[in-house]
Amino acid sequence: MTKVDILRKLGIIQFVKRMTAFLTCVYLCCAAGAVQGHDDPRELGHHWRIDEYRSEMWFQILLIALVVSLYIICVFAVRTWKRWIVHRR
Amino acid sequence: MNLPIQIENLTKTYKLPRGRKKTAVDSLSIEVPEGVIFGFLGPNGAGKTTTIKIILDFLKPTSGNVRVFGRLTTDPLTRRLVGYLPEQPYFHKFLKPIELLSMHAALAGLSSREARRAAEAALDMTGIADYAETPIAKLSKGLTQRVGIAQALVGNPKLLILDEPTSGLDPIGRRHTRNLLIRLRDEGRTVFLSSHLLGEVENLCDVVAVLRAGKLVAYGTPDDVRSSNTQFKIQTVRVDNHILNRLRFLEVNIECGADSTVMRVDPQNAYELLRAMEKLGLPLIKIETERESLEEAFLRLAA
Amino acid sequence: MSLLENSRKQVFHVLCLLMLAVIAGSTLISIFTEGVQLKIIKDLCMTCVLFTGAVLSIALGATGVPNDVENRTLYPIIARPVARWQYVAGKFLGTFLTVTLGVSALSAVFGGLIYHYQGSFDWFLPAATIFALLEAAVVAAVATTLSTFASPVIAASVSFMVYLCGTIKIGFFGGMLDLATNSTVKLVGGIVYHFLPNLECFNLKAALVHGDSVPTAYLAQVAIYGLCYTVFVIWLGAVIFKHREV
Structure with a gap:
């Protein structure tokens, strides 16, 4: 059995082939991204220049506050209702 | 508390x-x-x-x-x-x-x-x-x-x-x-x-x-969990079935071993059993009181 | 404890070594002029840092709680005076600290490379790394919360979906939603859209690559958003785990 056969049997050649393909893809994607020369901040990934990002973040923070408040109100209401039922019995 | x-x-x-x-x-x-x-x-x-x-x-x-x-x-x-x-x-x-x-x-x-x-x-x-x-x-x-x-x-x-x-x-x-x-x-x-x-x-x-x-x-x-019933365990020599049948007039639990016979009986019947054994000429090897173990109680309760 | 446990996992070592190989491999690209090459190295290395942070968060976060339940190592811990929310928070912190360890190591190598090619240290790199870690915290929180009630496979798959959708939320998902005409699709899509984490905003790769400055107010807003979202998702996980029978 030759060295190549041993490597093939262990799957190392297949692994190296796949990893090379993966790394090539990563390099090509990144290279393409970096050499883009558009003026559109969206294309460049300059999200700090886009208002939509800021407004969406504030909206989500408010949404979180709303969900938490609703939960607290619900828990309080259920506890009060349970206490009232126990008190009535 | x-x-x-x-x-x-x-x-x-x-x-x-x-x-x-x-x-x-x-x-x-x-x-x-x-x-x-x-x-x-x-x-x-x-x-x-x-x-x-x-x-x-x-x-x-x-x-x-x-x-x-x-x-x-x-x-x-x-x-x-x-x-x-x-x-x-x-x-x-x-x-x-x-x-x-x-x-x-x-x-x-x-x-x-x-x-x-x-x-x-x-x-x-x-x-x-x-x-x-x-x-x-x-x-x-x-x-x-x-x-x-x-x-x-x-x-x-x-x-x-x-x-x-x-x-x-x-x-x-x-x-x-x-x-x-x-x-x-x-x-x-x-x-x-x-x-x-x-x-x-x-x-x-x-x-x-x-x-x-x-x-x-x-x-x-x-x-408390074990049965309060105490039994007498009486051991004698190995005996034939026809002799054993003459002892069955009492509520007695008989186990025949290789070289001895063990009988378990409630305390109120123990005296009667011993008298019957004496009449039949059976020697008394051992007599002891026996109480239900927790394992027996467990098996009884869990069954 | 979770840090010790996670840092022994194969996925942590394999991914960190793989990404180190990618970072080291990036120096082999010499087909471009010097300035462009540095940009490509920065782009590639920052991608590795972000990718490692997210994948480690998913792999470690999604398996933490189910592994403890399956191996029964959970019982002696929650039999102690430890509240369920403390356990979930501990699992999250363990995952996050392990991710921080891996990402910091990659970032340190990355910083060394920049210093080698640029001749000076890029002071924006620590900021970009911190925001990459904040993104990892959000992803780890999602994975940990999902793992409090779902199997590791489902938790990892859904977390990965959230990560993918989160990274293209406004840039792609928002645009797709605008194109939808069916009102039900718009409503459901809108709810999902607004609850999805906005992971794009943690990605400061473009600023690092092009040497642009990002307004401090914007960075502060992103930091507040990241912390709020992480705490919210972990709180959800704690509420779910509190009611779970183990």
Whole structure:
């Protein structure tokens, strides 16, 4: 059995082939991204220049506050209702 | 006074597929007094582990109440006074016993220095101080079990809940654990143990409860649980069947061995039996009183 | 404890070594002029840092709680005076600290490379790394919360979906939603859209590559958003785990 056969049997050649393909893809994607020369901040990934990002973040923070408040109100209401039922019995 | 464990009308029902239900614990009420070793017995699937899991708030009861030292189990601070050994304990294999125990002591609320000291003391108590620095992955099953017992002991708990504490231990380990539990009881701690080794429980427990299909079938001291009937065990030489038939006028239980015959009879019939034996010329080899063992009581109750 | 456990997992070592190989491999690209090459190295290395952070968060976060339940190492811990929320928070912190360890190591190598090629240290790199870690925190929180009730496979798959959708939320997902005409699709899509984390905003790769400055107010807003979202998701996980029977 030759060295190549041993490597093939262990799957190392297949692994190296796949990893090379993966790394090539990563390099090509990144290279393409970096050499883009558009003026559109969206294309460049300059999200700090886009208002939509800021407004969406504030909206989500408010949404979180709303969900938490609703939960607290619900828990309080259920506890009060349970206490009232126990008190009535 | 706040009892270590107070279970009132506890019911736990599991939902099964297709709308079916299974009641694991059914209207269970138990009070565990302080400073005793309490044996929690029952066949497999009787609801012992479910009850323990509810006491520790791993499971929520369907109905009923469980209080530990007067507090509801839903309050995590209740468990500050509790040490727990699960059945077949598993720990992170890469940790050393001293590290594991220090971590548990810290979780129990001790400072890092106190935690280290408590861990060393617990290792000493369980007799595994020599293995303090050996990774748990390299310990045998029995030693891992002892690490589990030591883990339950750190943090100075007033109540110990032990699920099969002597499982996997050799006779020396069992004796050591039994002596340790007695020592802990004598220090005023309460030990709540679930075990299948009834011979040990009989000698160890002050109070026992027997569960069957989720229901409490016996509760009290081992003496209370065992049948109060005492029998006489009378041994004679091996005899033929036609002679034995002449003794069957009494309610006598006869067992024929290879070279002797053993007869069990109620005390009120013992005199009659001895007279009949004398008439038949049967020699008396041995006579002794016999009481139902806890194992026999368990088999009777759990059947 | 979770840190010790996670740092022993194979996925942590394999991914960190793989990404180190990618970072080291990036120096082999010499087909471009010097300035462009540095940009490509920065782009590639920052991609590795972000990718490692997210994948480690998913792989470690999604398996933490189910592994403890399956191996029964959970029981002795929650039998202690530890509240369920503390356990979930501890699991999350363990995952996050492990991710921080891996990402910091990659970032340090990355910083060394920049110093080698640029002749000076890029002071924006620590900021970009911190925001990459904040993104990892959000992803780890999602994975940990999902793992409190789902199996590791489902938790990892859903977390990965959330990560993918989160990274293209406004840039792509928002645009797709605008094109939808069916009102039900718009409503459901809108709810999902607004609850999805906005992971794009943690990605400061473009600023690092092009040497642009990002307004401090914007960075502060992103930091507040990241913390709020992480705490919210972990709180959800704690509420779910509190009611879970183990």
